[in-house]
Amino acid sequence: MDAMSWIAVAIFAATIIAVIINVFDGTVAALIGVVAMIWVGVMTEMEAFAMVDWNVMAILVSVWIIASYFGKTGIPSWLAVQALKLSGGRAGLLVIILATLAGVISLFVDNVVVILMMAPVALPLARALKIPVTPLILMIGFASNFMGSAMLLGDLPPQMLHSVAGAEFMDFFYHSGRMSSFPILMITFAITLGAMYIYGFRSHRRRTEVDIANLGVEARIPNPLFATIVVAWFLMTVLGMAFRQVLGVQLGFIAMTGAISLVLLLELLGERTNAPDFEEVLTELDWRAVFFYIALFALVGSLEKVHILEMLADRFRPLFEQSYMLGASLLYWVTVPIVGIVEHDAYILTFLHTIKDLDNNVSPHWPLWWMLLWAGTLGSNLTVAGAPALYAALNICQGEEERKISLREFLSWSIPFVVVSTIVCYLLGMVIWVIPFAG
Amino acid sequence: MYKNILIPTDGSKLSAGAIKAGVSLARVIGAGVTGLFVAPTATPLIYEGIIPVGYMPPDEHAEMIRKATARHLAAIEKAAQEAGVQCECVSVTGDFPADAILKVAEKKKCDLIFMASHGRKGVSALLLGSETQKVLAHSKIPVLVHR
Numbered sequence: 001m002d003a004m005s006w007i008a009v010a011i012f013a014a015t016i017i018a019v020i021i022n023v024f025d026g027t028v029a030a031l032i033g034v035v036a037m038i039w040v041g042v043m044t045e046m047e048a049f050a051m052v053d054w055n056v057m058a059i060l061v062s063v064w065i066i067a068s069y070f071g072k073t074g075i076p077s078w079l080a081v082q083a084l085k086l087s088g089g090r091a092g093l094l095v096i097i098l099a100t101l102a103g104v105i106s107l108f109v110d111n112v113v114v115i116l117m118m119a120p121v122a123l124p125l126a127r128a129l130k131i132p133v134t135p136l137i138l139m140i141g142f143a144s145n146f147m148g149s150a151m152l153l154g155d156l157p158p159q160m161l162h163s164v165a166g167a168e169f170m171d172f173f174y175h176s177g178r179m180s181s182f183p184i185l186m187i188t189f190a191i192t193l194g195a196m197y198i199y200g201f202r203s204h205r206r207r208t209e210v211d212i213a214n215l216g217v218e219a220r221i222p223n224p225l226f227a228t229i230v231v232a233w234f235l236m237t238v239l240g241m242a243f244r245q246v247l248g249v250q251l252g253f254i255a256m257t258g259a260i261s262l263v264l265l266l267e268l269l270g271e272r273t274n275a276p277d278f279e280e281v282l283t284e285l286d287w288r289a290v291f292f293y294i295a296l297f298a299l300v301g302s303l304e305k306v307h308i309l310e311m312l313a314d315r316f317r318p319l320f321e322q323s324y325m326l327g328a329s330l331l332y333w334v335t336v337p338i339v340g341i342v343e344h345d346a347y348i349l350t351f352l353h354t355i356k357d358l359d360n361n362v363s364p365h366w367p368l369w370w371m372l373l374w375a376g377t378l379g380s381n382l383t384v385a386g387a388p389a390l391y392a393a394l395n396i397c398q399g400e401e402e403r404k405i406s407l408r409e410f411l412s413w414s415i416p417f418v419v420v421s422t423i424v425c426y427l428l429g430m431v432i433w434v435i436p437f438a439g
Numbered sequence: 440m441y442k443n444i445l446i447p448t449d450g451s452k453l454s455a456g457a458i459k460a461g462v463s464l465a466r467v468i469g470a471g472v473t474g475l476f477v478a479p480t481a482t483p484l485i486y487e488g489i490i491p492v493g494y495m496p497p498d499e500h501a502e503m504i505r506k507a508t509a510r511h512l513a514a515i516e517k518a519a520q521e522a523g524v525q526c527e528c529v530s531v532t533g534d535f536p537a538d539a540i541l542k543v544a545e546k547k548k549c550d551l552i553f554m555a556s557h558g559r560k561g562v563s564a565l566l567l568g569s570e571t572q573k574v575l576a577h578s579k580i581p582v583l584v585h586r
Binding site for chain 2: 132203409
């Protein structure tokens, strides 16, 4: 390794440590890392710009814009009331239904947005059914973080897989002649929720009569025209992304077209939809996350440029060549605890590139990419450090309960969730993906 | 002199001694006492310090904690009643007893905290530290540590 490589590694490591220990803002730390890489000459400013996958950034911002409108349609509140009716007033069942709902919404919507969308409607339901707030909100957090990687839209890691490996929208359902992320994570999700019900909620089986009118949650959708347009645009955008190869344009462009045309339509319809101002929607976007992801692409790109990731791949190559199954298992089980304590996006992006540098004929990439994606997502539910959605969930719990939530209390819910989900997903991943490619 | 003495208990033998002494002090100086028990959260796992030692459905765990809370606070009420000291008992839920003690002391306008020297032993004491030490470090009102 030459001096420049060592400098790049040192800056990258210092940046990640600064992000983890959170002494100052993580986004600022990541951007400073990029600036440092440029000033010391690891890359030029134009190279840094080119290393950012602007297609992914376009998907991210565009889907967030549509999701932001979706959050204001009243549909989440309406769905929560339907969940209450479906549960028949059984608190334990309601927790599972709300977690499922959060998981389904997070297929399309950013995880933190799902938490902020669901918590205001889940809290009155928790009060009405006398369910402890913390496990309910944490379950919603785990579920939304979990399902974000099932499809291309819900979270950054699957979008990074699109960026690095070229995974298309439909590849998340079926790939290489076998089921992939969506079905595998759906099965894992169902089993995990079942296990969590038995673990922590089965004793809440008693029916409680709830007066929905006095619940404090809107049981109807305030403006059906607004809600219909947003949902229709959302679905059309998703459909457009599913047929990207037919349309022959980038996913980011399809998402951006969906978002911009939705904004235009709502502006044209004016007061008839009672939609929020575009400026309000823009203000509410998580710009810190956007800039963090931009910086992340440039940081990992700089490691790629000085061939660090290639060297890392060289170190791992013998392991995968010796035993592909053992290598895949190690990749999975080493990833789970690491992403539980460090920011998982940087880790996943680094190792997506590292896997790409392995010889595809000897160590097929796709099983490893999927195993990394799943381990990286499911493991990040372990602590709040692993996923921003859980940080948001924890803050809501602490605010509502007016007390600090201890690590012990958090772990008593997160560990069973992570253990069950990672074991189930590992078994499915090995049987469906790794073993068939190991021969 | 002191008007309202906060006496936290964790149900230990040391706390029992502190309750007895704290109530006696209150009787002598004509103060009232506020009894406090900081109840752990009702998680499915039951912990001893930081080590999970068992499993219980949260409902049953909550019921167990409720009974323990009632038992520990009754000890303070009984001691106060026997001494003819005015007493109010409160319980709060949380895994940070020192924070809760300081918060309740402020909320109930207590002017003295009277507590046992330590309750934890072994690994828990090493990792979690002494709640008494934390109260001593952060309290804005006098703290009397009973040994």
